[in-house]
Amino acid sequence: MLQLNWGDVQGGMRMFKVIEGGRGQAVQMADRSEEGGRPSREDVRREAARRLSESGYHPSRIREFATGVPMLASLKYLSLQIDFAAETLSRLDPIPEDFRADGYWPAG
DSSP: OEEEEEEEOGGGOEEEEEEEOSSOOOOOOOOOGGGTTOOOHHHHHHHHHHHHHHTTHHHHHHHHHHHOOOOOHHHHHHHHHHHHHHHHHHHSSSOOTTTTSGGGSOOO
């Protein structure tokens, strides 16, 4: 995971610097063999939560509450789109095996 932080450089200019590492973790996907191998609604919800987390929505929302500065409208809209996609995928019977594919989800 790449993280951007403000850093001072020569000349007093402030720029972003890239820090590798951070809070990202590898997540092991649940084994669904006992369920017949079909994705569940909970699998779709987890994928939606993962995509929302990767978008930077949560830190932006916390920053909004802490500082009072509104979060970007595009992040709010992306959150609505991800929720809509997750709800739509969850209602399909059967849920597609490749529901994690980018084609089913909004571009961030």
